[in-house]
Amino acid sequence: MSEEQNQEIGQTLQDARIEKGWSLDDIQQMTKIQKRYLQAIENGQFDQLPGKFYERAFVRQYAGAVGLDADEIVKNFDTGAPEQPVVDTADLEAARVDSDNITRTGMHRETETPVEKTRQVMPKVLIAVAAVVAIGIIWALVSAVSGTSKSESNNSSVAVSSSKVESSESSSEASSSSSSEKASSKSSSSEKKSSQVSLGEGTVSGQSVSYDKVKLPNKTETMKLSTTSDAWLQVTDNNGTALYQGTVSQANPVDVQIPEAATSIHLQIGDATPLKVELGGKNVPLKNNGATVWNAYMQFQR
Incomplete structure (x- = not known):
């Protein structure tokens, strides 16, 4: 024109x-x-x-x-x-x-390239391999414990006094209590880790940054948007639903709710330089290197 x-x-x-x-x-x-x-x-x-x-x-x-x-x-x-x-x-x-x-x-996503599809499938493949290895280790441990238990049973076929029986029962109760406490501690630690957000490494390509291994808890998560000057942007989920569209200002920061069912989001940013993005209390580096118009993609693992 x-x-x-x-x-x-x-x-x-x-x-x-x-x-x-x-x-x-x-x-x-x-x-x-x-x-x-x-x-x-x-x-x-x-x-x-x-x-x-x-x-x-x-x-x-x-x-x-x-x-x-x-x-x-x-x-x-x-x-x-x-x-x-x-x-x-x-x-x-x-x-x-x-x-x-x-x-x-941003109501439709562009056709994914073979590289992008492979990159999305790879984490699932790695998780499946890890699950198979874990099952194998558990099976080996159970087999070893079972063999040891049988051997001890055969060696202790002689009669024992009532005092030894009582001592064995006391020891068994103490061991059971200790195991229960350890299991409770591990469960608590596991729940604490599952509630934390992990971003992974962001990859820059063209005018966008992609986070393909963002770990989120199975609940609605809050993304905080703040800026030192006006910045226009739109946030959409994997279904193309607009979670937010408008202008973020210094006086009016915005909280965007990421639904539990969302598997990914896309941020289209009109002025990325002053914008700050936080997800689950973690700062999300945009890595725009001074670029104004910018895109950020996040793929979630829950």
Whole structure:
């Protein structure tokens, strides 16, 4: 799209806003689009927007807010972004514009590559192998204990005095009590470990970071979002359900509830630099290395 078309779109939207007596702050409140992006649209500086897809989405939202025909604006002034979502350098996913002229992004996931599918299946394979090894060790221990018990039984076939019998019973009770305490201690330790969150290592690829081995307890978990300046983002689960969409500000941090049934989440971030993400009290490094538009994927193991 030419610079002249950019200027014409911006001027049309600005004239409609001024005619209604509204400020950019008013438009920001209605559309939830950051003021600096609205200013860039009015100035025809579309290169200041997060990505190509957002040119069409933001223009459509702005037009709807000021009472213009959003479809007519997009038809007359083609922004160069296709109606259907594309995967560009920002790794943006599918999107739609609802009747209220609000852009809903990230409603569909892109087709997974063979490498990604293998990476998802590998943890399950490792868990299955570990389970088989554990069963083998337990069987060997039980067999050894059973053999030892039979041998001791054969060697003690002679009669024993009542005092020895009482001593044996006392020893058995003490051993049983000690075993019960150890089992209780191990169970308590196991439950404590299962309630903790473990992120694993994050892998950076393109404009995204992936955590494929995030361990979560079998319950609803809270993800805390905070920032030193306004940051737009959307959080969706593995079913494409939007768990949160909006702008996080310094004065209004956000708590996002991750359902127990969720096996993964995806964060689409419009300004990753000031954003801080915490999951189960653990800081989640975004590893964006100064990039503004960023994606974060988390695969859960419960």
